[in-house]
Structures are given as C-alpha cells and as structure tokens.
Amino acid sequence: MNKIYIDTSNYKLEIKDDSSYFLESKLNNLNLYIEVYKNINSKVFLLTRNSKVNIEVKLRDNSNIIINSLGIDASISSMITLGEDSNLRFLESIISKVDTVNKIKITHIGKNSHSTYINNGVNLGENKFYFEVDGMITKNSRGSFLEEDSIIINRKDGDSKIIPNLIVDNEDVTANHAAFIGNFKDSDIWYLESRGINQEEIEKLLLQATLLKGIEEENREEFINYLENK
C-alpha cells in the first residue's frame, strides 16, 4: 500500500501498475485527478476532512478501480468516466454536522463498462445534506451496467435529500438506482440494548456500520482511527 499525505491543492495520480494507494488530506480545497491506465487493477482509499473536494477519475479501457472514500464534514464532487470493459466500485461514506452537498457524475463512454456506486451518509445535525447522483450511459456503451445505491441516516431533523438521475442512451444496458433516507432501525437499537450496550456505544457501532459497510475488515482500521480522532 502506498501512503500519500496530500498537501497540495491540485494532485494528480496516474496509476500505471497494479497497486493500492492510501490518500489523506486536510486541505480546505482539494482537486484530485486519478487516471487508471489500460489493463490495470487498482485500489484507492481516500480520507478527507473539513474540505471541498473535486475528484476526477478516468478509467481507460479494461481497467479496474475500487475507491473507498470517507469524508468528515466534507463536500465532495466526483466525475468519473469509464472506458470500454472498465470496472468501477466506488464506496463513498460521508459524515457531517455542517451543510454538505455531494455530487457525483458517472459517465459510461465505452461498451461493457461496469459501475457500482454506493454512498452512505450520516447527517448529524439540522443542516443540509444532499447527494446528487447522476449516472449516464452514452450511445456507444452497449452491454454496460450501472448501479447506484444511496443512504442517508438523518440523526436529527436535518434537511437531507437524495437526487438521482439516470440518463440512458442505449437500450442494451442495465441501470438502476435505490435510495433511503431515515434513521437507525428501532429493532437494531433494541437488539443491541438487550445485550446491555449503552446508547452511546450503540450509536458508535451503528455509525461505524453505516459508514464502513462494504469495506473489507483488514482495511477498516485506518478509517476507524480517523473517525475516532474526529
């Protein structure tokens, strides 16, 4: 794993070998550009805090990337383009107690490209918390697959919204979207309470569950430390 602490507001990462990167930034403004070269498999972990982040990802033909991103009080805008036979799995988790608007635009430009975008948000306050999710499959992207799944856990009476758009210009594709805004389930809380766990600890466990689901256990530690240092 290559660990990189980003201290410049414009950062370019060109991935030319099969590799994994751990990127962390505390800058107020960050522009991150990632390009994955042809036939390359890569994994990127990204931690950001108190920042406005713009991410641009370009997947060349037959490349693969898994992105696990955790943002604390961050607004993140991502633009991703997928070339032919490329594959994206993007797990984006954001926890915020300030106004945050997170935008993502995924564009399939090559045929048989595959994208899964899962965003899990936790709105801690009474603030604005938006996910604007755009998925686009262009005319040339026959056989492509696009899946979006968005969740916002609204802990207080926050202004939380999920705004999904699917723009599909080819009939031979699969595209779907799911969205949920709500709070933790009473049944989960009561179950954990029935094992003697106090409210504070239950909150911590369920927050972790919301933000880290889908991330392999061996890669969670950095994320947990980051959350605990909040």
Add this chain to the structure above:
Amino acid sequence: MDIELKNLKVKVEDKEILQNFNLKIHQGEIHAIMGPNGVGKSTLSKVIMGYPDYKVVSGDIIVDGKSILNLPINERSKLGIFLVYQNPIAIEGVTMREVIKSSVDSKSEEKKSLYEFVKEIVGNAKELEMDSKNLHRDFNVGFSGGERKKNEILWALMLKPKFIILDELDSGLDVDSLKIVSSVLNKYLEENKETSVLIITHYTRILDYIKPGFVHMVKNGEIIKSGDFSLAKLIEKFGYNQTFDINEVETCE
C-alpha cells in the same frame, strides 16, 4: 434468578396479546412455554426484555423480589436476563468480535483486555464447534440461521446470564448443531446452578435435549394448562387442541 410474571396484561398497538398471565420461575428451574403460532409466546420474551412497543397495561414483572417494569432494556440485560432471539439481526460494517466486546465491556465495571476477551471467546467458540474466523466476519452477515443461533449462544456464554430465554432455539438448527448447542447450555447450567431458563417453543424436539421440570401450554395469551415433562409428551402425541381436553394433567395454579 427468580422471575415472577404477575397478572400480566400486555397490548401491542391496542391489541391485547397477553391477559392475566401468571408464571413463577425459581432460581435454577427450567420452564417451557408451548403453544401454536400466534398465541403470544414470543411476545412474552419481548415483554420480559422490556421492548417499548409492548405495553404492560397491568400486572408486574418481579425479578429477585423487585419490579423491573421501569427498567430500560439494557438495565434488564445488566441484571442478567438474556434473550436468545428467534431471528437475530445482522449488521454489516461491524464484526462479531466488535459487537460482543462492546456488550461485555458495557456489562462489566472493568474492561477486559483484548487478550483476555479473545482467549475467552475463542475458547467458547471452540466448545460450540464454531470456526473462530467467523468472529472477524460482519455481525451475522451471510451466516445461516443455525450459525446465527450459535452466535447467540456464544454471546450468552460471554455475558454469563442468570436467566436465559430461548425463543424457538431449535428453528434453523440442524440435529447435530442442536445437540452441540444443548450440550454447551446444559454444561453452563450445571456450572451455574442459580441460572433459570424459559424455553419458548412449539415443538418438543428441543425439550429432549434441555429437559424442563415444568411445561406450560399457552392459548389466547394465557396459560391454560401446566404440568411436568409429561405434558410436553402429551402435546407431541395429541396436539394442542386434544391435549387441552385431557384432564389428567395438573391445571395451572
């Protein structure tokens, strides 16, 4: 632990589920509640545990001489009440080990070191013939019904309860797993003689492995017949409706 359910009347969303329910379980006793689906058996477990959507309209729940009606769920757990759920939940994003450690730490005044905790949980997992790698998997995610039940018993062993409610323990467990789980529970009861048990079931299968001294038949939210283990055998032979008409078994009270 002594438990007494005294003239308990319970409603869920204005529907009366239990009415004048009376049951005394003394320290170290094993009781079984039997009845067909939908007669209020599982309600009983949630009421004892203190689920807020089950409203106790009248009556009382007394544990070791004190009413627990005003105690929240987690305080009831800290007293030593442990409910083995019929359908335990799954939580993605946190591991079995993390969830059970939180619970053990919440219950004890002094936090166990990670080493002590891991040593104990791995030992208990081994007794239950569980793969200890499961402890690193997300909580109950991708586990079969039987594996989830084993996880529940593992958790019980870690919390060392004084009153265990087994809600349809045998559902989802194959015969071999039921034997393992029952043998581990019997060993625990042998070593902790003050622990009492309430088995909730509609089949007698589990009662062949964890033998109750007292069996109660429930219908329409109340106990209509009580007896010893032979009542369970009558139910097995004749079913619930016919057993009700047989008079040689002692009636409740």
